[in-house]
Amino acid sequence: MGQPIIQFEHISKAFAGQPVLRDLSLSIEKGEFVTVIGRSGCGKTTLLRLINCLITPDQGCVMVQGQDVAQTDPIALRRRIGYAIQSVGLFPHMTVEKNIAYVPSISGMDQWKGKNRRKLAEELLVQVGLDPILAGRYPRTLSGGQRQRVGIARALAARPEILLMDEPFGAVDEITRGQLQQEIRRIHEDRGITILFVTHDIEEALKLGSRVLILDQGKIEQYAAPEEILQNPATEFVKQLVSSCR
Numbered sequence: 001m002g003q004p005i006i007q008f009e010h011i012s013k014a015f016a017g018q019p020v021l022r023d024l025s026l027s028i029e030k031g032e033f034v035t036v037i038g039r040s041g042c043g044k045t046t047l048l049r050l051i052n053c054l055i056t057p058d059q060g061c062v063m064v065q066g067q068d069v070a071q072t073d074p075i076a077l078r079r080r081i082g083y084a085i086q087s088v089g090l091f092p093h094m095t096v097e098k099n100i101a102y103v104p105s106i107s108g109m110d111q112w113k114g115k116n117r118r119k120l121a122e123e124l125l126v127q128v129g130l131d132p133i134l135a136g137r138y139p140r141t142l143s144g145g146q147r148q149r150v151g152i153a154r155a156l157a158a159r160p161e162i163l164l165m166d167e168p169f170g171a172v173d174e175i176t177r178g179q180l181q182q183e184i185r186r187i188h189e190d191r192g193i194t195i196l197f198v199t200h201d202i203e204e205a206l207k208l209g210s211r212v213l214i215l216d217q218g219k220i221e222q223y224a225a226p227e228e229i230l231q232n233p234a235t236e237f238v239k240q241l242v243s244s245c246r
């Protein structure tokens with residue numbers, strides 16, 4: 001095992017005096033697919049946003065690829081880390097192609113210049129299971145599921161080594177969700193990318209994760225492979241969480 005790609009070292013974070021994460025330490029190895037689960041408000045989004053420096057810890061540090069994120073230019077850091085969220089946040093005045101090309105373009109990635117841009121955007125659309133013809137459309141003309149997929153394509157465009165996904169499949173129907181799950185699995189396998197994926201659904205967490213991180217009250221209840229969690233739940237909380245999955 002090499003150096004962890006992401007490390008939380010004694011992280012504490014409170015909002016308005018309310019502790020959200022308490023002295024949390026965690027190492028994530030390169031290439032893992034970590035699913036993050038816990039009750040609403042337990043700090044899942046906070047954990048993700050500490051990685052790309054959208055928020056800063058009160059105590060402790062977060063290391064990404066061996067570098068303390070507090071010492072890293074946050075803009076450069078965010079360009080290296082894909083971020084896909086439930087609300088997607090596509091730019092409404094830009095075509096799908098331009099949305100997807102946005103980060104690579106502002107990062108000065110040469111291969112995204114000129115005619116090649118359409119080709120690369122179309123390739124990404126195909127990877128996330130969409131018809132490449134959508135490249136020329138505007139977000140408002142897409143369905144919710146299509147927008148979700150474009151959001152993932154956009155997060156992947158700059159070929160990040162880390163992809164943060166915050167309930168990316170929360171707003172789609174069950175069939176689309178199943179398809180998106182397969183697609184993200186395939187992308188994970190093909191690219192060898194490290195993924196952190198927040199979900200409310202324990203079955204999804206166990207199905208997708210190479211490791212599952214279970215949080216409660218700002219602490220780690222268990223961080224282990226799905227089989228281990230099912231066979232040896234570390235706490236009463238984990239036992240209850242997985243009780244419906246046996």
Ligand SMILES: Nc1ncnc2c1ncn2[C@@H]1O[C@H](COP(=O)(O)OP(=O)(O)OP(=O)(O)O)[C@@H](O)[C@H]1O
Nearest residue numbers: 015016020038039040041042043044045046047200
């Ligand atoms: N910017 C902020 N200002 C104040 N409080 C915040 C802020 N961000 C998060 N919180 C609070 O911190 C706690 C954890 O929030 P977080 O979004 O990390 O939870 P979560 O586990 O992702 O929740 P959910 O599953 O509902 O999305 C919540 O009580 C939330 O209200």
